[in-house]
Amino acid sequence: xxxxxxxxxxxxxxxxxxxxxxxxxxxxxxxxxxxxxxxxxxxxxxxxxxxxxxxxxxxxxxxxxxxxxxxxxxxxxxxxxxxxxxxxxxxxxxxxxxxxxxxxxxxxxxxxxxxxxxxxxxxxxxxxxxxxxxxxxxxxxxxxxxxxxxxxxxxxxxxxxxxxxxxxxxxxxxxxxxxxxxxxxxxxxxxxxxxxxxxxxxxxxxxxxxxxxxxxxxxxxxxxxxxxxxxxxxxxxxxxxxxxxxxxxxxxxxxxxxxxxxxxxxxxxxxxxxxxxxxxxxxxxxxxxxxxxxxxxxxxxxxxxxxxxxxxxxxxxxxxxxxxxxxxxxxxxxxxxxxxxxxxxxxxxxxxxxxxxxxxxxxxxxxxxxxxx
Numbered sequence: 001x002x003x004x005x006x007x008x009x010x011x012x013x014x015x016x017x018x019x020x021x022x023x024x025x026x027x028x029x030x031x032x033x034x035x036x037x038x039x040x041x042x043x044x045x046x047x048x049x050x051x052x053x054x055x056x057x058x059x060x061x062x063x064x065x066x067x068x069x070x071x072x073x074x075x076x077x078x079x080x081x082x083x084x085x086x087x088x089x090x091x092x093x094x095x096x097x098x099x100x101x102x103x104x105x106x107x108x109x110x111x112x113x114x115x116x117x118x119x120x121x122x123x124x125x126x127x128x129x130x131x132x133x134x135x136x137x138x139x140x141x142x143x144x145x146x147x148x149x150x151x152x153x154x155x156x157x158x159x160x161x162x163x164x165x166x167x168x169x170x171x172x173x174x175x176x177x178x179x180x181x182x183x184x185x186x187x188x189x190x191x192x193x194x195x196x197x198x199x200x201x202x203x204x205x206x207x208x209x210x211x212x213x214x215x216x217x218x219x220x221x222x223x224x225x226x227x228x229x230x231x232x233x234x235x236x237x238x239x240x241x242x243x244x245x246x247x248x249x250x251x252x253x254x255x256x257x258x259x260x261x262x263x264x265x266x267x268x269x270x271x272x273x274x275x276x277x278x279x280x281x282x283x284x285x286x287x288x289x290x291x292x293x294x295x296x297x298x299x300x301x302x303x304x305x306x307x308x309x310x311x312x313x314x315x316x317x318x319x320x321x322x323x324x325x326x327x328x329x330x331x332x333x334x335x336x337x338x339x340x341x342x343x344x345x346x347x348x349x350x351x352x353x354x355x356x357x358x359x360x361x362x363x364x365x366x367x368x369x370x371x372x373x
Contacts (some may be wrong), residue, residue: 003029003066004187005114007085009100010092011039011069017157017169019089019121021051024064026189031081033072033103042164043069054280055171072103079106083113087187090131094124094293101134108146109139116184117147119177123210125202125298126150128181147183152176152202154209156274158282168280176201200256207248208268211300215244215321216275217287222324222372228287232276241272243317244304251307288328290335292342295325297353306354309361316364322352323368 006023008015011032020030034040043049048065072078082088082103090100097120108115118135120127132148156170179194186194195201213228219240220231231237245268253261275282294300305318326348330336342351348369354362 003027005029005031005085006087006089007031007033007082009033009072009082009088009090009103010096011036011043012091013157013167014121014153014155015089015091016049016064016165017051017167018153018155018173018175019091020049020064020067021062021169022175022191023087023189024067025062028189030064030067031085032067032069033078033082034069035071035073037071037073039164040069040071043067046165049165049167052166052168053171054168058171060171072100075103075106078103079110082107083110083115086114086116088115088118090118090120090122092122093290094120094122094127094130095290097122097127097131098134101131102138104131105135105138108135108143115146117149117182118143119149119151121151121153121175123153123206124293125206145183147181149178149181150198150202151178152198152205154205156280156282158280158286170274170280172274174205200259203255204252204259204264204267206300207252207304208245208264209271210294211248211304212241212244212268212271213275213287214294214300214325215241215318216272217284218291218321218324218328220284221288221328221330225284228275228282228284229277231284232272238272240317240320242269243314244321245269245272247308247313247315247318248304250313251304251311254311255307285330285333288325288330288333290338291325291328291333292335292339292351295322295339295351301325302352302354305361306358309358315361319361319364319368323365323372326351326365326369327372 006028008019011034024030032043048063051062053060070078070081120131128148128150136143153175155173175191176193176195178198179196182194216228216231219237225231245265249261249264252264253259301322305315308315328336
């Protein structure tokens with residue numbers, strides 16, 4: 001019997017630590033497509049890797065067998081391999097989707113393509129929709145008949161465990177996919193969850209997981225912390241994060257009455273406990289990476305701040321986190337120079353994307369930047 005295949009663009013932490021792990025343990029053939037020739041060679045030489053799950057003081061290891069690597073710099077070979085997968089996933093970062101799109105478009109163009117669904121598993125909104133636009137612009141036509149369902153990905157995967165392929169991951173994970181946009185039947189992969197109205201789940205996760213993570217990293221860096229756990233354990237930072245939780249919960253409950261404010265606040269506090277108590281060491285500079293994206297107008301910090309100030313909810317702590325992010329100037333943080341270039345060019349108001357009608361929030365941020373905590 002032929003094994004079902006998934007093609008995963010990006011053999012990094014999420015690629016191996018969530019997607020490869022998820023499909024591999026379900027018995028699917030996993031083909032990684034990556035531009036790193038040494039990583040691809042190692043995947044093909046080893047043919048397997050370990051995923052170490054860490055949680056509640058326990059560690060367990062699962063061996064993911066029968067994996068292969070393909071160098072995606074060889075676009076023709078990559079398109080051929082991807083075309084024979086039932087599901088194609090990306091774990092490359094939203095800024096790289098336009099570079100993946102030509103290979104996906106070429107794979108879909110093949111007469112023998114078996115692709116049913118393409119999932120961009122990135123922390124962005126939209127993610128699969130953004131990839132679909134890139135692909136359709138290249139094809140010059142719609143991708144009717146192929147699903148590009150939006151996804152929600154939540155798993156702490158700080159990095160490798162000490163050798164080249166093994167990866168340590170948080171035991172807890174969340175992987176949700178839009179049922180309305182999925183083409184075909186449920187693939188029957190444990191942990192792969194099709195849900196209605198994914199947008200609600202994504203917004204809650206973007207704010208009360210990614211937003212809190214970013215706020216802890218940005219403020220924590222200003223206070224001299226090296227890990228997210230250290231930052232969350234700092235009483236002064238924890239107080240600011242608690243305010244952010246209450247503000248976000250207030251906005252989300254107003255927008256989505258099916259979610260109670262106290263339940264949302266509890267979800268936020270639970271995530272802070274995850275960040276604080278995990279035995280995984282999560283470097284604060286890793287979490288602060290790509291700040292230009294994280295400080296966008298609809299993103300995890302500016303987005304809730306804009307909604308909160310319209311409702312008269314506290315935004316001082318959110319402004320502190322945003323200002324801390326705008327003040328980053330650390331060459332060890334991936335994307336830091338990109339942020340500095342944007343700030344020196346169009347300025348911080350352009351980075352956060354606020355208009356003249358949001359004068360009050362602009363003034364609060366300006367004051368914060370002039371007098372950092």
